[in-house]
Amino acid sequence: xxxxxxxxxxxxxxxxxxxxxxxxxxxxxxxxxxxxxxxxxxxxxxxxxxxxxxxxxxxxxxxxxxxxxxxxxxxxxxxxxxxxxxxxxxxxxxxxxxxxxxxxxxxxxxxxxxxxxxxxxxxxxxxxxxxxxxxxxxxxxxxxxxxxxxxxxxxxxxxxxxxxxxxxxxxxxxxxxxxxxxxxxxxxxxxxxxxxxxxxxxxxxxxxxxxxxxxxxxxxxxxxxxxxxxxxxxxxxxxxxxxxxxxxxxxxxxxxxxxxxxxxxxxxxxxxxxxxxxxxxxxxxxxxxxxxxxxxxxxxxxxxxxxxxxxxxxxx
Numbered sequence: 001x002x003x004x005x006x007x008x009x010x011x012x013x014x015x016x017x018x019x020x021x022x023x024x025x026x027x028x029x030x031x032x033x034x035x036x037x038x039x040x041x042x043x044x045x046x047x048x049x050x051x052x053x054x055x056x057x058x059x060x061x062x063x064x065x066x067x068x069x070x071x072x073x074x075x076x077x078x079x080x081x082x083x084x085x086x087x088x089x090x091x092x093x094x095x096x097x098x099x100x101x102x103x104x105x106x107x108x109x110x111x112x113x114x115x116x117x118x119x120x121x122x123x124x125x126x127x128x129x130x131x132x133x134x135x136x137x138x139x140x141x142x143x144x145x146x147x148x149x150x151x152x153x154x155x156x157x158x159x160x161x162x163x164x165x166x167x168x169x170x171x172x173x174x175x176x177x178x179x180x181x182x183x184x185x186x187x188x189x190x191x192x193x194x195x196x197x198x199x200x201x202x203x204x205x206x207x208x209x210x211x212x213x214x215x216x217x218x219x220x221x222x223x224x225x226x227x228x229x230x231x232x233x234x235x236x237x238x239x240x241x242x243x244x245x246x247x248x249x250x251x252x253x254x255x256x257x258x259x260x261x262x263x264x265x266x267x268x269x270x271x272x273x274x275x276x277x278x279x280x281x282x283x284x285x286x287x288x289x290x291x292x293x294x295x296x297x298x299x300x301x302x303x304x305x306x307x308x309x310x311x312x313x314x315x316x
Contacts, residue, residue, distance in 0.1 A: 066121050067110075070125065074128060075106070077131055077135065078099055094138065105131075109124060184230060188228065189228075189308075190228055190231055190308065191308060192226065192301060192309045193224045194222070194223055194224040194281075195222075195299065195309040196221070196311060196313075197242075198220045198221075199212075199213075200220050202217045213295075213316060214291065214292075216292045218287040219285070220283055221286065222282065223283075224279055225273065225281075227279040233275060234275065235273070236274075237270060237272050238271045238273060239269070239302040240267060241298075241300040241302065242299055243298040244292070245294065245295025254266070258302060260302060293315070297312070299312070
């Protein structure tokens with residue numbers, strides 16, 4: 001039994017020793033696997049971190065390049081706004097406000113000015129597109145305004161030209177009208193003919209002409225108003241100025257005066273005639289109590305401020 005026990009003991013011991021070795025092997029195998037897995041995981045994490053770092057670097061580079069591109073775009077946009085502002089002063093306030101928006105965006109992209117958290121490149125690009133669209137709107141407005149102004153300028157030029165032509169025609173018409181009025185005025189002036197002064201001697205059978213001063217009792221002055229259909233019909237005053245050989249104006253009153261060429265002169269007789277366009281014979285009589293002087297007598301006839309007739313006759 002002891003042997004059996006020994007045998008059994010050996011057997012038991014043998015069995016026990018074999019189990020411990022297997023456990024160690026399994027432990028070592030597991031440990032190796034775990035180490036392999038840990039190394040693989042660590043390597044994977046290292047590779048992932050390296051990849052992410054490379055991706056981040058590329059993204060930062062791309063963002064930086066994108067920002068530089070947007071800054072260049074903003075510089076060009078500001079220049080375009082400046083050029084547009086130079087061509088139109090009326091929109092200067094609006095265009096200046098847009099230039100300030102451009103400067104603010106550029107400062108934010110450069111990091112010189114604070115910006116809203118989380119503002120992306122796409123948002124900056126959208127704002128720049130809005131500024132460009134606004135610029136085009138202003139440009140279109142200016143083009144429309146310029147076109148309208150060109151039309152107005154053309155119309156104003158045509159109006160001025162038409163006005164100048166009209167003014168020239170009116171001036172020409174005025175000159176012709178003035179010339180015509182002068183012609184009409186000249187044509188409407190009454191003229192006389194057959195102006196005669198005749199010394200008359202009173203006789204029972206009637207007055208008879210004489211050329212003797214001592215026989216003369218009165219002087220008859222006659223004239224014909226010539227036909228004039230242009231002259232307005234109506235009353236006309238005729239003034240007879242009779243001057244004796246002593247160069248004296250014969251008159252019945254010192255108040256018998258008229259204006260002639262800026263001077264006040266005396267007249268002898270006045271006769272108002274209702275002229276109706278046709279020729280008309282007129283006679284007036286100068287009668288005086290004193291005897292008539294020998295010599296030459298002058299007869300001057302006036303009407304409407306003009307001298308219209310002159311006659312010289314002699315009494316012996």
